[in-house]
Amino acid sequence: MSILADKNTRVLVQGITGREGEFHSRQMLEYGTNLVAGVTPGRGGQKAVDNRVPVFNTVREAVEATGANASVIYVPAPFAPDAIREAAEAGIPLIICITEGVPALDMVATYEYVKAKGARLIGPNCPGLLTPGQAKMGIIPGSIASPGPVGVVSKSGTLTYEAVDALTRIDLGQSTIVGIGGDPIIGTNFIDVLRLFQDDPETKAIVLIGEIGGSAEQEAAQFIKEYVTKPVVAFIAGQSAPPGKRMGHAGAIIGAGGEGTAQEKIEALEAVGVKVAKLPTDIAELVRERLSA
Amino acid sequence: MKLHEYQAREIVAKYGIPVTGGGVASTPAEARKLAEEIGGKVAVKAQVHVGGRGKAGGIKLADTPEAAEQAAQQILGMDIKGLTVEKVMIAEAVTYEKEIYLGVILDRGTKRIMLIASSEGGVEIEEVAKTNPDAIIKIAADPLLGLQPFQAQQLAFAIGLTDGKQARQFASIAMALYKAFIENDAELAEINPLVVLADGSLKALDSKIVLDDSGLFRHKDLAAQRDDSADPAAEIKAREHGLTFIKLDGTIGCMVNGAGLAMATMDVVKLFGGEPANFLDIGGGANAEKVAAALDIILDDPNVKAVMVNIFGGITRCDEVARGIVEAQKIIKRQVPMVVRLVGTNEAEGQRILADASLIPANTLAEAAQKAVEIAQG
Numbered sequence: 001m002s003i004l005a006d007k008n009t010r011v012l013v014q015g016i017t018g019r020e021g022e023f024h025s026r027q028m029l030e031y032g033t034n035l036v037a038g039v040t041p042g043r044g045g046q047k048a049v050d051n052r053v054p055v056f057n058t059v060r061e062a063v064e065a066t067g068a069n070a071s072v073i074y075v076p077a078p079f080a081p082d083a084i085r086e087a088a089e090a091g092i093p094l095i096i097c098i099t100e101g102v103p104a105l106d107m108v109a110t111y112e113y114v115k116a117k118g119a120r121l122i123g124p125n126c127p128g129l130l131t132p133g134q135a136k137m138g139i140i141p142g143s144i145a146s147p148g149p150v151g152v153v154s155k156s157g158t159l160t161y162e163a164v165d166a167l168t169r170i171d172l173g174q175s176t177i178v179g180i181g182g183d184p185i186i187g188t189n190f191i192d193v194l195r196l197f198q199d200d201p202e203t204k205a206i207v208l209i210g211e212i213g214g215s216a217e218q219e220a221a222q223f224i225k226e227y228v229t230k231p232v233v234a235f236i237a238g239q240s241a242p243p244g245k246r247m248g249h250a251g252a253i254i255g256a257g258g259e260g261t262a263q264e265k266i267e268a269l270e271a272v273g274v275k276v277a278k279l280p281t282d283i284a285e286l287v288r289e290r291l292s293a
Numbered sequence: 294m295k296l297h298e299y300q301a302r303e304i305v306a307k308y309g310i311p312v313t314g315g316g317v318a319s320t321p322a323e324a325r326k327l328a329e330e331i332g333g334k335v336a337v338k339a340q341v342h343v344g345g346r347g348k349a350g351g352i353k354l355a356d357t358p359e360a361a362e363q364a365a366q367q368i369l370g371m372d373i374k375g376l377t378v379e380k381v382m383i384a385e386a387v388t389y390e391k392e393i394y395l396g397v398i399l400d401r402g403t404k405r406i407m408l409i410a411s412s413e414g415g416v417e418i419e420e421v422a423k424t425n426p427d428a429i430i431k432i433a434a435d436p437l438l439g440l441q442p443f444q445a446q447q448l449a450f451a452i453g454l455t456d457g458k459q460a461r462q463f464a465s466i467a468m469a470l471y472k473a474f475i476e477n478d479a480e481l482a483e484i485n486p487l488v489v490l491a492d493g494s495l496k497a498l499d500s501k502i503v504l505d506d507s508g509l510f511r512h513k514d515l516a517a518q519r520d521d522s523a524d525p526a527a528e529i530k531a532r533e534h535g536l537t538f539i540k541l542d543g544t545i546g547c548m549v550n551g552a553g554l555a556m557a558t559m560d561v562v563k564l565f566g567g568e569p570a571n572f573l574d575i576g577g578g579a580n581a582e583k584v585a586a587a588l589d590i591i592l593d594d595p596n597v598k599a600v601m602v603n604i605f606g607g608i609t610r611c612d613e614v615a616r617g618i619v620e621a622q623k624i625i626k627r628q629v630p631m632v633v634r635l636v637g638t639n640e641a642e643g644q645r646i647l648a649d650a651s652l653i654p655a656n657t658l659a660e661a662a663q664k665a666v667e668i669a670q671g
Contacts, residue, residue: 020577020578020608024608077507077510098608103478103505103507103508103511104399104478104505104507104508105399105406105475105505105508108399108405108406108436109436109437111404111436112404112436112437113437127607127608139607139608141607141637141638143637144637154553155553156551157554157607158549158551158553158605158637159553159554159556161554161605161607161637162554162557162605162658165605182552184399184401184480185399185401211553211556212556214401215402216401235557237553237556238560239560240556240559240560240562240569241556241559242539246537247537247555247556247574248537248551248553248556248574249552250505250507252552257419279561279564279658280557280561281659
C-alpha cells in the first residue's frame, strides 16, 4: 500500500507544454503514472508529450473530461499561486506544486483557500511524491526507488534521492516518498505525512529528512513522541551552515537569535528516540537495524 | 534583500506613518544642508548592512549643521566590520517619553502574517523575548481578509496605550505598516523604536524592512536599490548567473544541485576532516552555461585546492551538467583536481560526455568527499 497516490490516481499536469513540464511529464508517463490530462491556457484541444496527453485550457475542463483527481504544477513562479487556486477550485483533492521561487506572501492566502476547499497541497518548491512502481508525481527519479516498507518524508529534493538510492541498494523499498519542500510556507508539513505513514499498515519504518531553519523538525519530534510507534530514522542537513545565511532554500536559515540550528533539531529528535544519521547514506543501514531490532 | 534604514524610512513615510525629519547624504556638504533644513539637533547614522554600527562609532549626534558636516566627514569612508560607509542618514533628534516596538513578520508555524508589538521598544525584540516575554503581544492577521482595524486597536490596548486618541494613532500606524509589508512583499517590517512624544503623539524613529527575494520580480524599483557591498564579490557574481553561492573559509569547492544536498555535502566534507570553501546550489534544471559559470566562480577563490561536484539529477539533467563541466574546462585558467559524482536523470549520457575529461570519478557521496579531502590535504 501507499499514501496519497497510487496507480489509480488520475494525474493532471498544469504547465504541461513548458520546458520542465513536458520533460517531466514524459518521465512520469514512462514510469507508468496514470497521466490523464495537461493544462496550458490557450493550448486546449492540442496533444502534448509526443501526442500522448490531451491538453485543456482550464483545470475545470480537464477534470470534467478526464476525472483527474491530482495535479502536478510546473508553471513559473509568478503564476504558480493562481494555478494552485485554480486546481483547488476545480475540486482537485491533491495538488503538488513543484515550482521554486513562489513569493511567500502569496502562499498565505493560497494555503488558506486550498484548506477551505478541502484539498491538500504539497509544496511549493518541492520534488513531489513517488509511490514506487505506481505513480510518479513530480521530479523524483523513478529509477532509484523500489516498492517496499519504508516511508520517506523530506524538506529537500536531491538529498531525498540520496537517501532513497541508499535504501534501494540494500533492498529496502519505499511505500511512498514525499518531498514537502523547503519554503517558509508549505502546504503539507512533516506532521501531516508522519500521521499518514503511521496509519498506513504497509509502512513499517519512516525516514525524515530535515534541515536548518524554522521549527518543523522540533514539532515533528513532539508528534512522534505522542503518536508514532513505528521506528523513525532522520537526517538533518546544515550542521556546517553559518548563522544568518540563507542556504539556498528560502526557509533554510539560522535566525538572528540563533534559532533553527541543526543541533537543536537533532537533539529534539534524539530525545524522542529517533536515530539521527551522520551521513545521508547511513540512513539506510540505520533503518535496517531498526527494522530487524 | 535587506533595505537600508533610509530606504525603509521612505517606504513607511509613503504609507503615511509619521517619521522624523531627515534624509540621506553621500557627502559632508549634503549632510550639512540636510541638517540646516531639519534645524536643531540631528543624528548622523552610517548606512551599512551590519549590526553594531553604533558601537563602531557609526552613529553621532550633532547640535549644529556644522557639527553634522563634521560628523558626516568622520563617518563617510569609515570602515565598519570590513564595509566602507558610503551614505549617512541625517535624522532629526527628538526627545520622547517612551519607546515602543512594532513589527510585522511572516510566521512559518501558523502560516499567518503576525503583528508584534511591545511596550519595551528601543532594544532588539529577540532580547525582549528572552528577558521579558510577557511584554510581547502578537496578533495574527486573517489570511484572507488581512489585518482588521479592531485587531490593530486590540494590539494598542494590549501594550498599554490606554488613551483613546493614542490607541487610534497606533492602530493606524500598525495598519499602514501591515499594508507596506504586504504591498512590498516583505518578510520583515519593523519600527523600533516607535516613540511617544511629549504631546502623546507617536513617531517612527528607526525602521527596518527586509524583502522576500522571491517577490522582487514584482518590485523592479526596489530590486534596483539593492546595496550588495556587504556581499562577497563571488556571491554577487553568482546571483547574476541565477546561482546560490555562499562563501566559506575552507579549501574544498563544492558544486551541488539542490540546497539540501548542498548543505549535506558540506556536512560530509567536514565529517571527513575537510573544510568546505563554499555552499553552492546550481538550482533545479541548470543548463551547461550555468554549470560553467558555477565552476568559474568556485575557482576564483585562491583557497580552493580541490573541487567536489556532487549531482543527483532530478529536474537537473546529468548530460547538461557534464556539458557544463566540459565547457568550463575549456575556459578555466587554473587547473584544480575535480572529483565528480554524477547520478540520476540522464546519468548514462552524462557519464559518456565526461568519459574523456580529466576528472576523478566517484560513485557515492562519501567516496567523493573522502577523495576531495585527501587531495585538499595532500
